[in-house]
Amino acid sequence: MSYENILVDFQNGISTLTINRPSKLNALNKATIQELHDALDAANKDANTKVIILTGSGEKAFVAGADISEFAHFDVSNGGKLAAKGQELLFDFVENLSTPVIAAVNGFALGGGLELAMACHFRLASDNAKMGLPETSLGVIPGYGGTQRLPQLVGKGRAMEMIMTAGMIDANQAQAYGLVNHITSPEELLSLAEKIAGKIMRNSSVAIKGAIKAVNANFKDSVDGYQVEIEEFGNCFGTEDFTEGTTAFLEKRKADFPGK
Ligand code: COA
Numbered sequence: 001m002s003y004e005n006i007l008v009d010f011q012n013g014i015s016t017l018t019i020n021r022p023s024k025l026n027a028l029n030k031a032t033i034q035e036l037h038d039a040l041d042a043a044n045k046d047a048n049t050k051v052i053i054l055t056g057s058g059e060k061a062f063v064a065g066a067d068i069s070e071f072a073h074f075d076v077s078n079g080g081k082l083a084a085k086g087q088e089l090l091f092d093f094v095e096n097l098s099t100p101v102i103a104a105v106n107g108f109a110l111g112g113g114l115e116l117a118m119a120c121h122f123r124l125a126s127d128n129a130k131m132g133l134p135e136t137s138l139g140v141i142p143g144y145g146g147t148q149r150l151p152q153l154v155g156k157g158r159a160m161e162m163i164m165t166a167g168m169i170d171a172n173q174a175q176a177y178g179l180v181n182h183i184t185s186p187e188e189l190l191s192l193a194e195k196i197a198g199k200i201m202r203n204s205s206v207a208i209k210g211a212i213k214a215v216n217a218n219f220k221d222s223v224d225g226y227q228v229e230i231e232e233f234g235n236c237f238g239t240e241d242f243t244e245g246t247t248a249f250l251e252k253r254k255a256d257f258p259g260k
Helices: 030-045 076-095 112-119 134-138 146-154 156-165 171-176 186-201 205-217 225-236 240-250
Strands: 006-011 014-019 051-056 061-063 101-105 108-110 122-126 130-132 168-170 182-184
Touching: 006 030, 014 030, 014 186, 030 051, 030 076, 051 061, 051 112, 051 186, 061 101, 061 112, 076 112, 101 112, 101 186, 108 112, 112 130, 112 146, 122 171, 122 186, 130 171, 134 156, 146 156, 168 171, 171 182, 182 186, 205 225, 205 240
Parallel strands: 014 051, 051 101, 061 108, 101 122, 108 130, 122 182
Antiparallel strands: 006 014, 130 168
16 A cells, blocks of 8 residues: 555564654644554554564654644644544554564654654664654643653653653653653664564564563553463464573574564
């Protein structure tokens, strides 16, 4: 499938989705959110895709936020619907995908851009990246999960300061905060993401799916994460991957997981 605002590239088990509105610093308009949903859904359903990498086109931005021109005239009801729809279609959707999603943050990740990166399973950044939730400078609050995921990742006090000041932090600060796992040069960002994807792909995709579900359960109200872990752990024992993984270990060879 081809998209207007996204580029999709598939190679060696990795689907790389590039948000492609560089003239608007890849700002997330309604159409881009829908296309991202569709492309992520397709990649997640594709048995050959073992890891998804999400990045932005151009040298300047991952995503500079939700498209301000689309909501500047909204009223209370439209504002609420915008947040609800976006969270359902994209931000909660990414977080709960069973295929690992790595955000390769290649510049500005502001507002909805940082919220998108935070919804991914983990983040890498180029050394020119700048991150922040500037919504209060526009008279709104983060609406795509930022008030929830930022404190989860960096702690409440740091999140409060970032949201209240509407300021930006650089890649080093983001790494010190635990917001990004690794920093590299812009030129090497995608190859670093691919290298990490390669390590992920050596392992059981079925076990990784269960692990994502169990880790996410820790952050869901009214879900007992330990119980989810017990169930997912138990389920592994009925998979071909488990048979292959344990047999390969005992036979002193590398596992060749069927992904079932
Ligand atoms: N929504 C809509 N358009 C956006 C946008 C956004 N979030 N962020 C950038 N753009 C557009 C600009 O309007 C400009 O379009 P134009 O050339 O048609 O005027 C283009 O992208 C380039 O941005 P510009 O502001 O000229 O680049 P800059 O290098 O001077 O500044 C930023 C970069 C990221 C600091 C600045 O664009 C910015 O503050 N963006 C908004 C960030 C924000 O508040 N995000 C949260 C939204 S909830």
